[in-house]
Amino acid sequence: IDPVRYIADRSSGAQGSAIAQALVGLGARVTFISGPASAPMPEGVDLVRVETAAEMLTAVQRNLPADGAVFAAAVADWRVASASDSKIKKDGSGALPVLEFAENPDILATVSQMKEGRPGLVVGFAAETDHVLDHATAKRLRKGCDWIVANDVSPETGIMGGSENDVTLISETGAEDWPRMGKQAVADRLAAKMAEVLGG
Ligand code: CTP
Numbered sequence: 001i002d003p004v005r006y007i008a009d010r011s012s013g014a015q016g017s018a019i020a021q022a023l024v025g026l027g028a029r030v031t032f033i034s035g036p037a038s039a040p041m042p043e044g045v046d047l048v049r050v051e052t053a054a055e056m057l058t059a060v061q062r063n064l065p066a067d068g069a070v071f072a073a074a075v076a077d078w079r080v081a082s083a084s085d086s087k088i089k090k091d092g093s094g095a096l097p098v099l100e101f102a103e104n105p106d107i108l109a110t111v112s113q114m115k116e117g118r119p120g121l122v123v124g125f126a127a128e129t130d131h132v133l134d135h136a137t138a139k140r141l142r143k144g145c146d147w148i149v150a151n152d153v154s155p156e157t158g159i160m161g162g163s164e165n166d167v168t169l170i171s172e173t174g175a176e177d178w179p180r181m182g183k184q185a186v187a188d189r190l191a192a193k194m195a196e197v198l199g200g
Contacts, residue, residue, distance in 0.1 A: 001099065002084040010160045011074030013037025015125075018187035019070050020045050025188075026195050031063045035073055053079065053104035060107055067198050068121040070190075071108040071145070074160075079104050112144035121197055123190070126150040126170075127160070133168060133175060140170050147171045149190065169193070 001007065013034060020032045020042035032045040033056060041047060048063070050056045053075045060069070078101040088097055108124045124145040126136035129152065136150030150168045153160040166180040169190070178189065 001080050002086065002088045004087050007076060007080070008036070009074050009076065011037075012039045012161050013073070014039035014163065015165060015183045015186065016070070016072035017042050018184045019072060019190060022184070022187040022191035023070075023194070026191055028191075028195075031066070033059045033063065033073075035075070053107065057105045057107045057110060060111060064111075064119065065117050066119045068123070068194055069111060069119040070123045070194075071111070072125050072149075073107075074127065075107060076104055078102065106143070108145055109143040112146075121146050121194060123147045123149065123194070127153045129154045133170075136168065136170055137175070149186075150175075 014037075016034070017032075017037070017039045020030050021044075023030050024042060024044040030042070030045040031048060032042055033048045033050060034041065035050055035056060046063075048059045050059050056073065056075065081100040081102040108122070111118065112122045112124070122145040124140070124143055124147070126132075126139045126148050128135045128150060132150050132152045136148050140148040148170045150170055151159055151165055157166065159165055163183060164180055165183050165186045167178050167186055169176045169178065178186065
């Protein structure tokens with residue numbers, strides 16, 4: 001918004017970190033592109049730090065080609081259209097600031113729809129609060145990724161920012177409901193499935 005304020009969300013980045021760690025454990029060479037996250041960074045990866053969605057898209061494109069790509073970042077859908085270079089001050093009149101937004105690039109959709117050089121396996125996430133399966137199934141088709149990991153991020157699930165996840169893996173062939181388990185266990189299972197497909 002301005003030099004001292006920003007818009008963020010409740011994601012910790014833990015699920016993405018865990019997936020990168022699991023893939024490293026299976027012997028993959030992993031580039032980990034991370035926004036500001038509170039979860040510990042994975043070890044044994046090439047780490048690229050970014051702050052904005054536009055920077056993340058550029059970093060992703062720079063680091064292709066890849067056999068597989070996982071998009072677990074909670075990318076902001078919108079950014080403030082014209083961020084202020086100086087701190088926005090109260091002027092004493094009680095007038096409230098008005099923020100205008102612009103839509104961010106959709107990184108997962110951009111990569112999924114690449115005509116040339118698309119990764120062989122593109123995995124996205126779907127964070128939903130209602131009609132999880134329907135929304136996530138539609139999201140997979142709309143974005144064009146191969147798999148989508150759907151999760152219910154309603155506050156009562158404690159998933160966003162928590163240590164456990166309850167996911168459904170959706171692919172062209174159907175939906176697989178996994179039991180609720182730790183985020184590292186979800187990551188291990190997902191990485192193993194990726195390795196099966198990618199021949200690792
Ligand atoms: N994603 C992305 N770039 C964005 C927004 C989302 O790459 N600008 C990716 C996320 O990393 C995730 C997937 O798209 O893999 C779905 O994100 P999600 O927040 O569930 O959905 P949205 O794209 O925001 O769609 P909606 O607003 O309809 O829920």
